[in-house]
Amino acid sequence: MSKALGLNEDYIVAQFSNKAPSFARFNYYPPCPRPDLVFGVKPHSDSGVLTILLMDKDVGGLQVLRDGAWHNVPTNPHRLLINIGDFVEIMSNGIFKSPVHRAVTNAGKERISLAMFHGLDPKEEIEPATALLHEKQPARYRKIKAKEYLAGFYEHFCRGTRFIEAVKI
Ligand SMILES: O=C(O)CCC(=O)C(=O)O
Numbered sequence: 001m002s003k004a005l006g007l008n009e010d011y012i013v014a015q016f017s018n019k020a021p022s023f024a025r026f027n028y029y030p031p032c033p034r035p036d037l038v039f040g041v042k043p044h045s046d047s048g049v050l051t052i053l054l055m056d057k058d059v060g061g062l063q064v065l066r067d068g069a070w071h072n073v074p075t076n077p078h079r080l081l082i083n084i085g086d087f088v089e090i091m092s093n094g095i096f097k098s099p100v101h102r103a104v105t106n107a108g109k110e111r112i113s114l115a116m117f118h119g120l121d122p123k124e125e126i127e128p129a130t131a132l133l134h135e136k137q138p139a140r141y142r143k144i145k146a147k148e149y150l151a152g153f154y155e156h157f158c159r160g161t162r163f164i165e166a167v168k169i
């Protein structure tokens with residue numbers, strides 16, 4: 001990803017210290033009698049650097065928002081889905097976008113997914129890479145500590161809004 005941005009090859013990897021948290025979350029979605037009323041996970045983007053998602057091999061449910069429409073992500077037993085998180089959107093000055101996604105429920109079938117989230121040391125500051133900025137392309141996000149970002153992220157998630165919008169300049 002760093003290379004694709006024209007940055008030093010290790011720019012993004014170098015942001016990780018040995019204090020960078022990673023955690024796994026198993027999502028279990030029981031059958032839901034009213035999928036028309038209940039989300040498994042409401043619309044959000046992931047906060048961190050990268051998420052590696054192992055989806056249920058049979059039951060779909062993940063949807064990605066693109067150009068205002070929701071698209072189903074097909075299931076595949078041998079596929080890992082890599083999602084870019086908000087930290088990469090900020091570092092790349094918006095060249096990479098962290099996708100908004102949601103999980104819908106299913107009336108007849110249960111579903112399981114496993115998400116592995118890779119974050120940053122809460123003390124790190126996140127900001128657009130200086131090498132990407134010039135007069136015609138100023139910073140589109142303000143500098144913010146990872147810890148502060150996460151606090152804002154969860155507050156906004158509860159309200160159904162996206163904190164990244166509040167970090168935009
Ligand atoms: O269950 C899924 O497919 C997605 C879960 C998800 O978006 C998350 O845990 O952040």
Ligand SMILES: [Fe+2]
Binds near residue numbers: 044
């Ligand atoms: Fe997610």
